[in-house]
Amino acid sequence: MALLTNQPARLNWSDLHQQPDRDHRGARLLQALENADLRGRGGAGFPTATKIRSSLGSRPMLIVNVCDGEPLVSKDAVLVSRSPGLLIDGVALVAAATQAREVVFAVHADTPTEAALRALLGREGQLLPPSRVMAVPARYVSSEESSLASRAMDGEARPRFRSVPLTHGGVGGSPVLVLNAETCAQVAVIWSAGPPRAQLTRLITASGAVRRPGVLEVDDRFQLAELARPGFGEPQAVLLGGYGGTWLPWSTARQHTIASLAQSGVPLGAGLVYLIADECPVAVVGVILRYLAAESAGQCGPCMFGLPAVATDWVQLLDPAKAAAARQRLARRLPVISGRGACRHPDGAVRQAASALSVFARHIDFHLSGQCVRPSVAAAAAPFLAGAW
Numbered sequence: 001m002a003l004l005t006n007q008p009a010r011l012n013w014s015d016l017h018q019q020p021d022r023d024h025r026g027a028r029l030l031q032a033l034e035n036a037d038l039r040g041r042g043g044a045g046f047p048t049a050t051k052i053r054s055s056l057g058s059r060p061m062l063i064v065n066v067c068d069g070e071p072l073v074s075k076d077a078v079l080v081s082r083s084p085g086l087l088i089d090g091v092a093l094v095a096a097a098t099q100a101r102e103v104v105f106a107v108h109a110d111t112p113t114e115a116a117l118r119a120l121l122g123r124e125g126q127l128l129p130p131s132r133v134m135a136v137p138a139r140y141v142s143s144e145e146s147s148l149a150s151r152a153m154d155g156e157a158r159p160r161f162r163s164v165p166l167t168h169g170g171v172g173g174s175p176v177l178v179l180n181a182e183t184c185a186q187v188a189v190i191w192s193a194g195p196p197r198a199q200l201t202r203l204i205t206a207s208g209a210v211r212r213p214g215v216l217e218v219d220d221r222f223q224l225a226e227l228a229r230p231g232f233g234e235p236q237a238v239l240l241g242g243y244g245g246t247w248l249p250w251s252t253a254r255q256h257t258i259a260s261l262a263q264s265g266v267p268l269g270a271g272l273v274y275l276i277a278d279e280c281p282v283a284v285v286g287v288i289l290r291y292l293a294a295e296s297a298g299q300c301g302p303c304m305f306g307l308p309a310v311a312t313d314w315v316q317l318l319d320p321a322k323a324a325a326a327r328q329r330l331a332r333r334l335p336v337i338s339g340r341g342a343c344r345h346p347d348g349a350v351r352q353a354a355s356a357l358s359v360f361a362r363h364i365d366f367h368l369s370g371q372c373v374r375p376s377v378a379a380a381a382a383p384f385l386a387g388a389w
């Protein structure tokens with residue numbers, strides 16, 4: 001069974017709400033999630049069962065993240081339009097297991113997905129605890145976990161400093177459990193498939209020089225080589241996991257499956273897979289870094305000042321007169337930014353830049369000698385500017 005096709009049958013709602021079975025059902029659900037090794041779609045890949053278990057007994061606010069927080073990613077939107085019942089069933093299972101006091105569906109404001117969610121809750125909201133749709137600004141850090149909790153508590157969508165986890169009341173003192181929409185839908189699939197271990201799939205958004213742009217459902221055996229456009233030249237490299245992800249040379253990446261990528265420590269995170277073919281990679285990375293710098297919430301020095309400096313250095317790689325010094329500054333600057341913000345926004349930007357510095361080292365040499373013949377910055381930026389931002 002899967003997320004977009006061949007979906008399982010809907011839950012038996014009267015069974016779900018029967019009181020005597022509730023504790024037993026919650027324990028069974030957690031065991032099934034552990035057996036399936038379901039993990040969140042953040043970079044850390046945190047086990048979902050562990051996260052839910054930490055909310056037991058606290059009657060948390062359950063926030064379902066339906067934001068597609070990356071500009072080129074659209075898997076949450078596709079999930080809501082193709083599999084709304086699976087989303088609601090998964091949310092109902094988690095809400096029942098944790099006795100959630102409220103369910104909040106977080107979605108970017110003024111999008112078709114916001115309208116679809118409001119209609120969905122109008123139809124099926126009575127099957128959940130008190131539920132609402134929460135519109136958040138379409139900013140990169142708005143869908144960070146503490147941003148969502150903050151928005152739900154007091155209206156401001158920006159990351160918060162925390163000394164305790166959200167599930168223990170890390171923002172405003174009330175426990176909050178945040179799960180991604182895809183994770184919730186997976187909960188319904190696993191519950192329905194039950195032991196033995198469900199063969200989990202995952203959603204990725206393929207973009208750039210790919211055979212078929214858009215959202216794909218893949219399993220662990222899927223080979224990245226299948227993404228490339230037949231009949232075109234070999235892609236140069238692939239960005240895995242989104243703007244805060246990791247560049248790999250295509251010659252390496254094409255040999256990987258989803259499973260072997262995970263084993264080699266390359267997270268797929270929000271699921272963006274971007275193949276770069278003809279564009280100048282230095283220009284493309286510069287566009288992404290400028291975007292990430294502009295998306296800082298402006299609260300932490302290393303992020304507020306460090307990311308614009310990194311973006312400026314990177315863009316200077318395009319200028320043969322400035323490229324050598326800019327490359328040296330980047331090598332010095334990148335290692336001192338990570339881990340010093342209230343959220344992981346700067347860590348992702350730095351990870352992406354550092355991997356680009358290594359993967360595109362030879363291409364940067366071309367810029368040092370003024371020999372890059374790839375399309376201009378404007379042409380390289382076009383696919384990104386045509387995205388959601």
Ligand code: SF4
Pocket residue numbers: 141159160295296297298299300301303304340341342343344345346
């Ligand atoms: S690290 Fe950056 S985005 Fe995150 S809270 Fe600090 S300033 Fe905001």
